[in-house]
Amino acid sequence: MVRLSDGVTNMNEDRKDGAAQGGEDSREYLTFTLGDEEYGIDILKVQEIRGYDAVTKIANSPSFIKGVINMRGIIVPIIDMRLKFNLGQAEYNQFTVVIILNIAGRVLGIVVDGVSDVIALDREQVRPAPEFGAILDTDYIDGLATFDERMVIMVDIEKLMTSGEMGLVDQAQMGAY
Amino acid sequence: MTIDMSQFYQVFFDEASEHLAAMEGLLLDLDVEAPDLETLNAIFRAAHSIKGGAGTFGFSDMASLTHSLESLLDRLRKQEARPTVEMIDLFLRAGDLLKEQLAAHRQGGEFEDARVEEVCRKLEALSLAGSSTGPAPTPATDPIQVADRVWLVEFLPESLKLQPGTDLQALKQALAEIGVLDVLSEDREGPHRWRITTGLDREAIVETFAFVCDVREISVRAGDVGVASAGDAAVDEAGFTEEYDGFGLFSGAPGGEAVSDEEDDGFGFFPDAPGSETLSDQELDGFGLFGGSPGMDRVAAVSNRNRVDQERGYGFFDTSPGVPEVEDDAADKPTAADTASIAIAPKKAAGAARRPSSGDSSIRVSVEKVDQLINLVGELVITHAMLAESASRLDPVINDRIFSGLSNLERNSRDLQQAVMSIRMMPISFVFNRFPRVVRDTAASLGKRVSLKLIGEDTELDKGLIERMADPLNHLVRNSIDHGIETPERRHEAGKPETGEIILRASHRGGSVVVEVTDDGAGLNRDKLLAKAAKQGIQMPENPSDKEVWQLIFHPGFSTAERVTDISGRGVGMDVVRRNIEEMNGRVDIDSYPGQGTHITIRLPLTLAILDGLSVRMGDEIFILPLTAIQESIQPRREQFKSVAGRGQVVQVNGEYLPLVVLRDVFSLDGEPVQQEEGILVIVDTVEGRAALQVDELVAQHQVVIKSLETNYRKVEGVSGATIMGDGRVALILDVDALVRLNRKAA
Numbered sequence: 001m002v003r004l005s006d007g008v009t010n011m012n013e014d015r016k017d018g019a020a021q022g023g024e025d026s027r028e029y030l031t032f033t034l035g036d037e038e039y040g041i042d043i044l045k046v047q048e049i050r051g052y053d054a055v056t057k058i059a060n061s062p063s064f065i066k067g068v069i070n071m072r073g074i075i076v077p078i079i080d081m082r083l084k085f086n087l088g089q090a091e092y093n094q095f096t097v098v099i100i101l102n103i104a105g106r107v108l109g110i111v112v113d114g115v116s117d118v119i120a121l122d123r124e125q126v127r128p129a130p131e132f133g134a135i136l137d138t139d140y141i142d143g144l145a146t147f148d149e150r151m152v153i154m155v156d157i158e159k160l161m162t163s164g165e166m167g168l169v170d171q172a173q174m175g176a177y
Numbered sequence: 178m179t180i181d182m183s184q185f186y187q188v189f190f191d192e193a194s195e196h197l198a199a200m201e202g203l204l205l206d207l208d209v210e211a212p213d214l215e216t217l218n219a220i221f222r223a224a225h226s227i228k229g230g231a232g233t234f235g236f237s238d239m240a241s242l243t244h245s246l247e248s249l250l251d252r253l254r255k256q257e258a259r260p261t262v263e264m265i266d267l268f269l270r271a272g273d274l275l276k277e278q279l280a281a282h283r284q285g286g287e288f289e290d291a292r293v294e295e296v297c298r299k300l301e302a303l304s305l306a307g308s309s310t311g312p313a314p315t316p317a318t319d320p321i322q323v324a325d326r327v328w329l330v331e332f333l334p335e336s337l338k339l340q341p342g343t344d345l346q347a348l349k350q351a352l353a354e355i356g357v358l359d360v361l362s363e364d365r366e367g368p369h370r371w372r373i374t375t376g377l378d379r380e381a382i383v384e385t386f387a388f389v390c391d392v393r394e395i396s397v398r399a400g401d402v403g404v405a406s407a408g409d410a411a412v413d414e415a416g417f418t419e420e421y422d423g424f425g426l427f428s429g430a431p432g433g434e435a436v437s438d439e440e441d442d443g444f445g446f447f448p449d450a451p452g453s454e455t456l457s458d459q460e461l462d463g464f465g466l467f468g469g470s471p472g473m474d475r476v477a478a479v480s481n482r483n484r485v486d487q488e489r490g491y492g493f494f495d496t497s498p499g500v501p502e503v504e505d506d507a508a509d510k511p512t513a514a515d516t517a518s519i520a521i522a523p524k525k526a527a528g529a530a531r532r533p534s535s536g537d538s539s540i541r542v543s544v545e546k547v548d549q550l551i552n553l554v555g556e557l558v559i560t561h562a563m564l565a566e567s568a569s570r571l572d573p574v575i576n577d578r579i580f581s582g583l584s585n586l587e588r589n590s591r592d593l594q595q596a597v598m599s600i601r602m603m604p605i606s607f608v609f610n611r612f613p614r615v616v617r618d619t620a621a622s623l624g625k626r627v628s629l630k631l632i633g634e635d636t637e638l639d640k641g642l643i644e645r646m647a648d649p650l651n652h653l654v655r656n657s658i659d660h661g662i663e664t665p666e667r668r669h670e671a672g673k674p675e676t677g678e679i680i681l682r683a684s685h686r687g688g689s690v691v692v693e694v695t696d697d698g699a700g701l702n703r704d705k706l707l708a709k710a711a712k713q714g715i716q717m718p719e720n721p722s723d724k725e726v727w728q729l730i731f732h733p734g735f736s737t738a739e740r741v742t743d744i745s746g747r748g749v750g751m752d753v754v755r756r757n758i759e760e761m762n763g764r765v766d767i768d769s770y771p772g773q774g775t776h777i778t779i780r781l782p783l784t785l786a787i788l789d790g791l792s793v794r795m796g797d798e799i800f801i802l803p804l805t806a807i808q809e810s811i812q813p814r815r816e817q818f819k820s821v822a823g824r825g826q827v828v829q830v831n832g833e834y835l836p837l838v839v840l841r842d843v844f845s846l847d848g849e850p851v852q853q854e855e856g857i858l859v860i861v862d863t864v865e866g867r868a869a870l871q872v873d874e875l876v877a878q879h880q881v882v883i884k885s886l887e888t889n890y891r892k893v894e895g896v897s898g899a900t901i902m903g904d905g906r907v908a909l910i911l912d913v914d915a916l917v918r919l920n921r922k923a924a
Contacts, residue, residue, distance in 0.1 A: 056907040057798060058893055059844030068890065070901045073556040077890040106889045168890060 026120040031152055032099065032112040035087040038150055039112075040119065041157040045101050049115055052096035062167060066111065076100065077168065080111040084166075103158050108168065119147050126154055139163075189230045190283050191541065193239075196223040197279070198610060201272050205613040209260055217254040220268075224250055227275065238287065239278050245297045246271050249304035264303060269614075271296050330371040331396045544640065547600050554594045555787075555882035561590050562903030598787070601641070605683045605692070606634035608647050612654055612681060619658045626665050626676040627658055636683040638690045642761055642781055646692065649754040653694045653777055654679060656750065661698030661775050671772065673697065685783075689805070692779040701727055701769040727767035731755040759864075759914070762788070762803065762897070780805075788900075790881050792908065793859065793872040795840045800872075801881055801900060801910040802859060808867065810859045810875060818854075825920070828858060828869040835860065835869045838920040840911075843895060861913040868917050883910065895919050 029040035055067030055078050064083035068075050078098060081087075098109040126143040140160040145152045161168055200223040207216050224247045231239035246268065252258045274293050281288035349360075349371075359372040565583055573580055609631050620627040662668075662677035669675055680695040706729050710717050715732060718725065733752040758765050763781035782788065782805070790801040817829045818837070826837040837858075840846070858869045881900035886893055886909075897912035 054906060056899075056909065057846070058890075058909070059846070059895060061893070068886070068899060068907045070905055070907050073552065073559065073884075073901065075884050075886060075889060075899050075901075075907055108889055 026122045028118055028120050029152070029154065030099070030115065031117045031119055031147075032097070032115045034082055034085060034113055037087070038116065038152050039081075040121075040145065040152040040154045041099075041101075043118060045103055045157055047100045047102045047107065050098050050100060050109075051094065052092055052098050052111060065167075069109065071100065071107070071109075074107055076107050076109050078109045078111060079161075079166070079168070082111065082113065101157060101161070103161050106168075108161065117147075119152070121145055121147070121154075129153075186234060186282075188541070189234050190279060193227050193230055193279055194276070196227050197272055197276055199223050201269065201614055202610050204265055204268050204272070205617060207260065207265060209262055209265065212253070212260050214254065214256075217250065217260070221247065221250040221254050236278070236282055238293070239275060239282070242271060242275060242278070242293060242297060245300040245304075249300050252304055258304075267296065267299055267303065271300065328373045329396075330373060542600075544601075547597075550597050551601070554590070554597045557590050558594055558882065559901045559903070559905070561586055563905050566903050599637075601639050602637040603640045603643050604635045604637050605643060605646070605690075606631075607643055608650060609634045609681055609683070611647070612650075615651060615654055616658065616679060619655050620662075623659060624664065625658060625662050627662050628676050628678050630678060630680045632680060632682040633684045636685060636690060638781065638783060642690075645757060645761055646779075646781075649757045649779070650681070650692070650694070652750045652754050654681070657694060657696040657698065657775065661696040661700070663699050686780075690781045690783060692781065694777045694779075695774060697774040700771045700773055700775055701730070701767070702771065706730070723769070724767075727769055730767070731765070762805070764805070788881050788883050788910065789878070790900075790910065791859075791878050792876040792902070793840075793857075794874040794876050795844075795872050796846050798846065799876060799902060799906070799908045800840070801879070801908050802861070802870070802913070803897075803910065804878070806861045806863070806913045808860045808862050810857055813854055813856075813858045813869075815854045830858070830860060830869060833867070835867050836917065836920065837869050837871060838916055839871045840916075841871075843916055843919050863914045863917045865914070865917055868913070868920075870913065870916065881908075881910070 028043040030043045030046050031038050031040045033039075050071075053069050055069050057067040058065060058077075061067075064080050066078040066080050068077050070076075092111075095114070096111060097113075097115050098111055099115065100107060100109045125147075126145045128143045129141045140156050140163070142154040142156050145154055160166065200220055203216050203220045203223070207213065207220070224243050228240055228243035228247055231237070231243060249258075249264065250268075253260050253264070270292075274288075274290070274296055277290070278288040278293075359374075360370075561583070565587070568576070568579055568583055571579065612631070613629055616627055616629040657679050658677075662679070663671065663673075665675040668677065678697050680693070682691075682693045682695070684691050703723065703726050706726050707717065707721075710729050710732075713732075715729065717729075731751045731754070755765050758779055758781070761781055763779055766778045766780070767775065768778070769775040788801070789804040791804055791807060792799050792801055794800075811830065813828060818826060819829060819834070820826045826839075827834040828837045829835075856871045856873055857875055858871055859875070861868055861870050879902075881902075883898045884900055886896065886899050893909070895912055895915045896909045897915075898910045899907050900910060902908050
């Protein structure tokens with residue numbers, strides 16, 4: 001499921017630690033860091049992880065859409081989650097990681113600071129997030145989970161990426177799904 | 178276990194629709210005054226093939242309708258009756274009904290309509306009429322109820338080469354479905370002998386066998402109920418093989434019907450013929466062996482014609498663009514007859530190799546698979562470009578083997594790309610062939626007299642384009658008949674022949690395909706168009722050029738027809754036509770001369786997958802401009818730039834003021850703006866006229882593989898797609914029409 005490219009954390013080793021616990025109906029999540037925060041997404045949506053390449057900018061698109069890259073002949077849009085979540089200025093170096101997601105039949109990549117773990121969580125371990133009011137739209141946040149004393153923010157990545165505010169998908173087209 | 182026939186349905190559906198299309202074309206081509214025997218025969222064969230297939234697959238409604246059709250056609254081709262206009266109309270109606278039945282079966286349903294019965298009855302009435310002197314007509318009912326006949330089947334079980342997954346038991350069950358099966362002898366050692374009593378003909382039985390085993394090992398003979406003894410069953414292998422070879426149902430090519438020609442005509446002679454294991458080519462000559470048989474001359478004529486077609490056919494398959502059109506030829510026989518003959522050619526070419534595998538010279542492949550192949554080849558081309566770029570830094574003397582390898586790779590991948598692209602190419606006749614009917618029906622309903630001329634139907638273009646051409650062309654042709662061609666009286670007054678003419682012409686011109694629709698009607702009326710434009714409040718420049726006036730008809734909601742008919746005049750057509758064509762990266766142009774007619778030119782790229790483009794640099798980004806849009810590029814001088822208050826900037830080029838589109842501003846690219854005179858102006862042709870596009874630099878000319886941005890992202894204004902450059906980076910393909918629109922919005 002997860003393919004590795006050069007210069008990226010070896011996920012198989014991480015998986016040994018992370019997947020050690022968790023029961024029958026637990027699901028696996030890939031966690032990544034953005035600034036000081038740690039986020040988790042459903043690992044079944046992840047296609048591969050690769051380094052950051054030069055992108056081709058797309059005119060008149062929101063700033064968090066970095067542009068498109070060529071991934072083995074497929075044109076893939078790249079979104080910088082740090083810009084999307086307003087987590088400060090993002091730096092791009094050889095350690096910058098792009099998680100390639102496969103959502104609703106579309107392939108897209110998200111830029112994150114680093115991939116940390118694959119963890120298995122039971123449904124009960126995820127607690128609902130408190131309301132933040134107007135400051136933060138929690139629609140895309142499934143809940144908060146604690147893992148190894150760290151707080152992981154569980155994101156419904158499919159809902160987020162297909163939402164109108166991302167402008168990734170023509171809304172008329174979405175009717176088909 | 179029985180044989181599941183449904184897996185072969187798709188083949189039958191495809192074959193049958195091709196036969197129906199061929200039949201329609203031939204019917205329209207038929208001259209009632211002097212019916213051509215060959216045409217009648219071809220129509221009969223098409224109907225016969227449909228009947229055979231429908232019977233085998235159990236579509237009895239289609240079988241019975243074609244049976245009625247066939248009995249009348251049979252009388253016509255035997256010259257026992259003369260064709261009349263009434264008959265042709267009836268045949269066409271029957272063809273329509275068959276199409277509907279076919280469509281219903283495709284959906285898995287049944288088509289029931291009182292019209293079927295009515296047409297059947299009329300057909301039968303016509304075939305009975307005046308037959309008192311001729312032989313008694315075949316009772317025209319469901320073929321299943323035709324008097325049962327007895328067939329003797331003999332084979333050696335071990336030499337059958339049954340397909341995996343079938344056994345004799347399944348075969349028996351399948352045969353039992355079509356008639357009564359008696360097993361005469363079934364020794365373990367000796368040959369098996371079965372007797373089948375059925376209403377179907379020999380062909381149907383052979384077909385049943387053909388699904389599961391090598392039919393050359395089986396003998397099927399007609400037997401009498403009384404003489405049905407198994408002992409005298411002489412192996413009649415030769416006759417059998419001949420028949421199977423000709424059997425077209427599974428040959429799977431558009432010319433399937435044509436392949437069965439020999440068989441259909443020869444049927445009846447072969448079973449008694451002395452066996453001869455002749456090869457396909459000789460097979461045509463082989464008809465001579467049966468000299469003296471009744472109808473011999475006709476058979477020879479068919480074989481000759483096929484050979485002529487075959488020779489002529491080779492020329493059409495030259496895929497290099499810009500092949501001179503064989504126009505004389507196409508003009509002489511402007512209908513489906515030609516297509517059929519084209520389709521024969523590759524088959525005949527493979528004739529020598531055909532015998533062992535029996536008609537496998539073409540296969541049906543889903544378009545998706547072909548597209549996947551095209552994509553992969555596109556990747557290969559890109560990979561090669563990337564390799565070549567990395568290798569360009571190497572020393573050519575030391576690494577000469579790498580360089581020669583690379584140049585080989587380039588040649589091979591280019592050949593591969595061309596070969597793969599040619600899979601998708603189809604002759605435009607697939608669209609053109611529907612028009613004789615469209616013209617006939619439309620003209621008849623309007624009381625006009627119109628003849629249609631098709632030129633260059635063999636022009637090949639991408640299958641995707643062909644399918645999308647159908648609607649716009651249909652619209653244009655109907656418009657020409659409704660608005661363009663005048664009524665016979667008015668034409669007479671104007672001193673023109675009463676029959677109007679519409680010409681559909683396709684040709685290759687310098688890497689693109691040009692389709693023209695020409696009529697010799699009244700032409701567009703400049704004053705009327707301008708008056709209408711004023712009424713609708715459409716802005717027009719003063720003293721507009723003819724071209725600008727003609728472009729008005731592409732305006733949404735624009736119709737100059739005095740009255741709305743069910744054919745045209747609602748004004749929802751031409752704008753859709755233009756949009757459809759522009760979506761295919763094509764263009765439409767109109768020329769019109771009052772009283773002489775209108776000429777519409779559609780220019781399309783050869784394919785949707787590859788684009789000839791010029792790469793331009795703007796800052797750090799590379800963009801691709803489609804070559805079709807570019808007129809010229811100039812190095813501007815400072816004094817050419819002018820500004821107009823409130824309307825943005827213009828550039829004076831050759832005495833004309835063109836709107837200036839600065840790519841950097843439109844796309845809000847960052848970076849130092851360059852001095853105006855340091856950039857390059859590319860003059861592009863857009864829907865709204867010419868415009869000057871300012872870029873930093875022209876880089877190179879490429880053939881690029883078009884990739885959609887919408888697959889994973891969404892539509893981006895000003896961009897029609899993306900491509901991958903030699904260095905692996907993505908470059909956006911610019912849409913000049915949208916750029917001009919964006920520019921105006923920004924200004």
